[in-house]
Amino acid sequence: MNFKEYIRVIEDFPQPGISFKDITTLLNNGPVYREVIRELARQLKNKQIDLIAGPEARGFVIGAPLAVELGVGFVPIRKSGKLPGKTIEADYALEYGKDKLAMHDDAIKPGQKVLIADDLLATGGTIATSINLVNQLGGDVIGAAFLIELEELNGREKLGAIDIVSLVKY
Numbered sequence: 597m598n599f600k601e602y603i604r605v606i607e608d609f610p611q612p613g614i615s616f617k618d619i620t621t622l623l624n625n626g627p628v629y630r631e632v633i634r635e636l637a638r639q640l641k642n643k644q645i646d647l648i649a650g651p652e653a654r655g656f657v658i659g660a661p662l663a664v665e666l667g668v669g670f671v672p673i674r675k676s677g678k679l680p681g682k683t684i685e686a687d688y689a690l691e692y693g694k695d696k697l698a699m700h701d702d703a704i705k706p707g708q709k710v711l712i713a714d715d716l717l718a719t720g721g722t723i724a725t726s727i728n729l730v731n732q733l734g735g736d737v738i739g740a741a742f743l744i745e746l747e748e749l750n751g752r753e754k755l756g757a758i759d760i761v762s763l764v765k766y
Contacts, residue, residue, distance in 0.1 A: 636658070639741075646668060647710045649670075671700075681701070682701045684701050697726065710737050712727060712730070715742065716743065717745045717760070742760070
């Protein structure tokens with residue numbers, strides 16, 4: 597299936613020169629959304645995965661159903677101050693400043709094999725920060741999975757030697 601056909605491209609959003617890849621048009625088509633999750637699961641079926649971690653918020657819409665499909669747990673990675681329990685945090689750079697991502701400090705046990713899942717790989721900053729959080733807890737990041745990869749932004753370079761699966765490339 598050509599998933600690109602179901603992704604709406606909005607030019608000059610959120611600012612001039614940006615070509616925004618809007619996945620809401622894919623998500624509201626149940627059979628296509630299900631096939632995205634199933635295709636990611638097919639490509640990951642031979643990996644030993646204990647948990648999937650996904651950064652807020654679109655990482656939840658890819659990571660959580662993928663975890664269900666693979667029969668593993670899901671760990672939410674949220675912005676600082678959004679999780680109720682004791683957390684660990686890591687800074688990441690935004691276009692104009694910094695922000696923090698957080699994870700419960702008991703979400704991952706040392707040695708667990710973790711896959712990071714998100715809707716889009718762009719510059720790799722959010723995913724590199726997510727990897728940092730998993731590593732802080734002793735988890736082993738075995739790969740990352742995305743619906744979309746923006747190849748021209750070279751996000752793979754920031755992620756090191758982990759295996760990366762992406763279904764649609766721009």
